[in-house]
Amino acid sequence: MKKLTYKFSNSSVDYWLAGGISHLKKITDQKNSIIITDENVFTAHTKRFKGWNCIVLKPGEEFKIQPTVDTIIEQLIKMEADRKTTLVGVGGGVITDLTGYVASVYMRGISFGFIPTTLLAMVDASIGGKNGIDVGVYKNMVGIIRQPKFILHDMIFLNTLPQAEWENGFAEIIKHACIKDAAMFRELEANSYKKYQARKTLVCELVKHNAIIKTKVVQQDEFEKGERRLLNFGHTLGHALENQYEISHGQAVAIGMTYASVISQKIIGFKEPGRVAGLLLKYDLPTFADFDKKKVFNVLKMDKKRERKDINFVLLEKIGKGVVKSIPLTQLENIIQEL
């Protein structure tokens, strides 16, 4: 099993990207570890948890809140977890966020690792050290940046992943291709869900590649002063849409990327918005959508009110090259109104 080690400002993280959960024992001491997972993952993969201490939570974003943190902490105390205990989050982004957050505050911080089980968590949520919870309508309002000790992948979990979750993951993968990797963009154009789902090695390579893309962006800018902002491509408008309409994160980001591509054409002469939309459609993601532009723009503006008159918006110079531009809100509003 091959290990890659990535250094961040205060720590380094071991990545076992073609590992398998059966290797967890070699990475962390079973007696001193506690797995945190959710009911969906636990039910679908019960036998893989045999021999491990587990805390099994209710699934869903609505549980990524302080009361769940309290419940976990009470269970940790009952289980006599101490400073030598390692928490292992096995699940999607909700579980990795909760695990990283609890591990960072329990006894002023204990070590933790992740086995992400959704595509989105493999290529995005488990990477970069942001761990947090929601407060009311405010997503990820409370949290910290602290890196896990390790990340271990096991593609076997993808066998039970619902199709809607493949779409959420591919939205972020397409995002990475747009901002950083023209060759991967072409690979995605040439493939399909069918091909990736039929060939484990193909999806394994894609996941590894994307985990590393995000890692390198974060390494350059762990505390989000510049480069890391590129990862917000499609997310500014996406978050505003997600907040107003009942759509998934992947769908919202897909629509956000479509509009950001057209805005890129208008502001910096990006030539291929049609190719971005084409790729999203290929992976069953929405592109142009009918939405109440005024309402959505108002949310977008509120969301970023701290930045006063301008907004940092991620544009594409070309496929594979994202750039962050400060755009006056009035200009952005005019463009969105016209589209």
Ligand SMILES: NC(=O)c1ccc[n+]([C@@H]2O[C@H](COP(=O)([O-])OP(=O)(O)OC[C@H]3O[C@@H](n4cnc5c(N)ncnc54)[C@H](O)[C@@H]3O)[C@@H](O)[C@H]2O)c1
């Ligand atoms: N920390 C970060 O940098 C970061 C980045 C992106 C997203 N996030 C967070 O991640 C969360 C979204 O993550 P997500 O999309 O993985 O959602 P999720 O954790 O809610 O998982 C999606 C659904 O799939 C189920 N599931 C997970 N793995 C499964 C498997 N292998 N088989 C069957 N079902 C499975 C879950 O129980 C859940 O119902 C959000 O809370 C978001 O804020 C964090």
Ligand SMILES: [Zn+2]
């Ligand atoms: Zn996202």
